[in-house]
């Protein structure tokens with residue numbers, strides 16, 4: 504194995520200068536907001552490589568300084584990658600140890616690095632990964648939506664026509680869907696998601712691991728209405744959307760309880776009991792009888808013989 508192996512039987516995570524690592528490419532995940540989210544192995548790796556390739560030397564410089572890491576930097580970002588890659592490859596070819604980090608989270612996940620990894624593999628240069636946070640998985644695990652199967656869609660296209668084209672093939676996918684989005688485009692993106700995928704349960708995860716972390720869970724149309732009313736949120740966001748309703752009980756579980764009451768309350772405020780039950784049944788995929796019983800309980804009609812809805 505390239506790099507640091509825990510089983511070497513010595514202390515890991517020391518930040519004092521240590522021997523340089525064996526040559527090769529070390530892909531190192533860093534925090535997505537909370538600077539404490541970095542592994543001991545990442546710290547040790549960054550301390551012991553010859554150079555750290557990063558998107559923005561100021562961002563990474565600040566982060567490494569907080570951890571007492573004094574590394575040499577070189578810029579590797581989407582605008583200079585074609586020029587910077589051959590230089591990195593020649594350093595790697597000379598036997599240097601190069602770490603690749605991004606501004607936040609896991610490199611290569613909507614961040615540069617994929618071509619560099621491919622070029623290293625082709626050239627027979629060792630590549631290893633020092634794993635850590637990614638906003639995509641953090642949002643999925645906090646969404647309350649099914650995690651057994653998921654599809655990561657990266658950033659949605661910025662223009663509406665292209666966004667709609669990109670979403671159509673995903674409508675029948677039996678998996679939770681994860682998208683990165685800019686806060687400014689969030690209301691429009693949620694609107695298109697609701698139109699193309701149907702009004703499914705969803706979550707918007709904002710500022711994960713940071714002071715103002717928030718996960719808002721509701722249907723796509725409710726989320727869209729919220730952000731249209733309130734305006735785009737501050738900070739960084741990830742959208743997670745439930746699979747189509749018929750894909751299994753996990754979806755049902757995710758929207759039971761308080762959330763079912765919340766959906767029914769909103770629907771009952773605008774529609775008759777019959778229409779509210781129909782709308783919530785359609786949106787959630789829950790059994791109609793269950794939604795109906797809950798609606799009766801909420802409206803105080805339970806036991807009043809209202810079985811005709």
Ligand code: SAM
Nearest residue numbers: 535536608609612637638683684710711739740
């Ligand atoms: N490589 C990174 C990762 O593994 O998380 C993602 C980089 S991508 C260029 C940046 C996008 O990730 C943001 O626009 C946002 O959608 C999402 N993101 C990153 N950090 C986040 C956070 N703390 N909270 C919510 N979303 C975040």
